[in-house]
Amino acid sequence: MKASQKAERTPGQETTETLGWWTAHKFLILRRLSQISVLGLFLLTPVVGIRVIDGNLSSSRLLNTVPMTDPLLALQTLAAFHPLELTAVLGALLVGGFYLLLGGRVFCSWVCPINPVTDLAGSFRRLFKIRSSYRLSRSARYWLLALVLVLPTVTGVLVWEFINPIALAYRGILFGMGTGWILILAIFLFDLIVSQRGWCGHLCPLGAFYGITGKISPVQMSAARRDKCNDCMDCYAVCPEPHILPPALKPSKNKSPVLKPLDCTRCGRCIDVCAQQVFEYQINMPGTVKDQPDTQRSLAK
Amino acid sequence: MNKTNDKGKAITRRRFLTDTAQAACATGLLGLGLTFIAEKSKVHAAEAMRPPGALPEQGFLAACLRCGLCVRDCPWDTLKLAKPEDPVASGTPYFEARSVPCEMCEDIPCVKACPSGALNPALEDINNARMGVAVLTDRENCLSLQGLRCEVCYRVCPLIDEAITLKRTRNKRTQVHTAFEPYVNPDICTGCGKCEEACVLEETAIRVLPQELAVGQLGKHYRLGWEEEEKAGKALVPDLLNLPDRLPEGTKL
Ligand code: SF4
Ligand code: SF4
Ligand code: SF4
Ligand code: SF4
Numbered sequence: 001m002k003a004s005q006k007a008e009r010t011p012g013q014e015t016t017e018t019l020g021w022w023t024a025h026k027f028l029i030l031r032r033l034s035q036i037s038v039l040g041l042f043l044l045t046p047v048v049g050i051r052v053i054d055g056n057l058s059s060s061r062l063l064n065t066v067p068m069t070d071p072l073l074a075l076q077t078l079a080a081f082h083p084l085e086l087t088a089v090l091g092a093l094l095v096g097g098f099y100l101l102l103g104g105r106v107f108c109s110w111v112c113p114i115n116p117v118t119d120l121a122g123s124f125r126r127l128f129k130i131r132s133s134y135r136l137s138r139s140a141r142y143w144l145l146a147l148v149l150v151l152p153t154v155t156g157v158l159v160w161e162f163i164n165p166i167a168l169a170y171r172g173i174l175f176g177m178g179t180g181w182i183l184i185l186a187i188f189l190f191d192l193i194v195s196q197r198g199w200c201g202h203l204c205p206l207g208a209f210y211g212i213t214g215k216i217s218p219v220q221m222s223a224a225r226r227d228k229c230n231d232c233m234d235c236y237a238v239c240p241e242p243h244i245l246p247p248a249l250k251p252s253k254n255k256s257p258v259l260k261p262l263d264c265t266r267c268g269r270c271i272d273v274c275a276q277q278v279f280e281y282q283i284n285m286p287g288t289v290k291d292q293p294d295t296q297r298s299l300a301k
Numbered sequence: 302m303n304k305t306n307d308k309g310k311a312i313t314r315r316r317f318l319t320d321t322a323q324a325a326c327a328t329g330l331l332g333l334g335l336t337f338i339a340e341k342s343k344v345h346a347a348e349a350m351r352p353p354g355a356l357p358e359q360g361f362l363a364a365c366l367r368c369g370l371c372v373r374d375c376p377w378d379t380l381k382l383a384k385p386e387d388p389v390a391s392g393t394p395y396f397e398a399r400s401v402p403c404e405m406c407e408d409i410p411c412v413k414a415c416p417s418g419a420l421n422p423a424l425e426d427i428n429n430a431r432m433g434v435a436v437l438t439d440r441e442n443c444l445s446l447q448g449l450r451c452e453v454c455y456r457v458c459p460l461i462d463e464a465i466t467l468k469r470t471r472n473k474r475t476q477v478h479t480a481f482e483p484y485v486n487p488d489i490c491t492g493c494g495k496c497e498e499a500c501v502l503e504e505t506a507i508r509v510l511p512q513e514l515a516v517g518q519l520g521k522h523y524r525l526g527w528e529e530e531e532k533a534g535k536a537l538v539p540d541l542l543n544l545p546d547r548l549p550e551g552t553k554l
Contacts, residue, residue, distance in 0.1 A: 045373060051373075054369075054370055054373045054374075055368040055369055055370045055373065056367075056368055056369055058366045058367050058368045058392075059366040059367075059368035059370065059416050059417070060368060060370070061370060061414075061416070067416050069366065069368075069416060070366075073366055074366075077363060077364055077366070077417065080363035080364075081363070082360065082363040082364040082417070082418070082419075083418065084364075084417055084418060085415075085416060085417055085418035085422065087416040087417075088366065088416040088417045088418075091416060137320035137321070137323055137324040138320070139320065139321065139324055140324045140327070140328075143324045143325065143327075143328040144328065144331075146328075147328050147331065147332050147335075150332075151332060151335060151336065151339070152363065154336065155336055155339040155340065156359055156362075156363055157339045157342065157343065157359065157362035157363050157390075158362060158363060158365075159335045159336065159338070159339045160335070161367055161390075161391070161392060162335070162338050162339065162342065162390060162391055163335070163338075163391075167367060167392065168385070168391070168392070171367060171369065171382060171392055172384075174369070175369050175372065175381070175382040176381070176382070176384055177384065178384025178385055178386050178387070179384065179385050179386045180384060180385050180391075182385075183385070
């Protein structure tokens, strides 16, 4: 009985019925808008020749002045013993600082071009009821991150950049894709057929890197009104990192309702689908959220 | 209660250990594969020229962020970013001289655009750029060497009469006329590729090649007698060495 109920349920449907379509899709739409606008700003240069932001996600220049650089890429050049020019160093500090302030993996859910791809694979899985999944180790992405940072030292070249699908996707759209789409398709198929949320949830080293910055970020997601949770499981269906839900939602002891900031991508999809409106974005100074009595936060409201 | 807990812990620990072992093995394998790709990529393909000021290939692959800012700022659309199937490392900038050569901009916008130092900001005079070296690769089909007055590569060279000169040689066919051989001075040629673009043949007879491919190098232990003589102020070998004469069989001195 219970199983069939779960299978029939469409995440977010109840919210749409009770609170309206917009409430049930707000952050999804905002997120897609954000992803499209960032890409759109980059596209202005090659398509219409208006130079707002040049370059690509690896490194860019805003309004012909402000440099921006992927901090993980900057670290790789340093690991390869290249004395990076100041421009790129400033750019990396700027981007690193930006995501540190805004929540680390916000990059994943609000900017990264691979996110729509793996999200689509996730929806297809739900649609076609593909359940088989190879279980990857939770720590795999940190191994990969270490590899990405060690290989430049060993080989003297930026090895990860040969296959980095995130950089490749943007570069492909902005400078010519060539056969690059094969890699992106491979990630899609991997997530669809081989391992559920395999890439973003288990392997991606950039996601791991931003996760670590997100650990000390003030922008957090919280199951603030968890006492209202009625176990509909909708959030589990949509969350790209569902293993972080139980500790915040159903704590064994009086644990904090904040979703593990290391893994949470701050996508806000849980806020959307939850008909009980359990979740919310919070700004907590790092270290201020301690494990606390169960419902203190929601009582305070 | 306690017992089941212990059991649970043991299972968790076992799972943790297998997970870790698996992840370590996979990472190691992947690392090996990637190292293989990296080593292969260090070879500089002959048909792909790097922008002015580019660090030597290995240094370039350690520095270039693959951002394409040099590409965007090149006013002649000379540069492009490599696609995965292109001859140089995916995402790095290069140009193919035969289709669009480097116009040797005086203000070198590509170098100015580079945020990483992959294009060395120390390059301030474009004439000092060493993107590669032009080589007359086909002396048989070069029209000038056949005694015709082509010399197009010579005329288009931004450093005409310095990087490329016309050397008078004998016309092999008529034996009486002069042939004007385009002759590249590798110490001055910037590797811009204007000559390669301009060559009128169906397949160009003059090509710019990366420095590593075009320029030979003396063994480190080689000493040139005349240079050493100049340094020392006198000949290093006191008298002419008398070596046995080796003549082809049947000939006499
Ligand atoms: S985990 Fe990686 S690929 Fe996925 S959204 Fe984050 S940065 Fe992009
Ligand atoms: S010198 Fe000028 S033409 Fe040559 S690559 Fe740089 S920007 Fe392009
Ligand atoms: S501007 Fe510099 S870092 Fe960027 S692609 Fe060109 S050479 Fe590489
Ligand atoms: S590549 Fe050709 S055109 Fe350019 S400087 Fe050298 S000889 Fe002259």
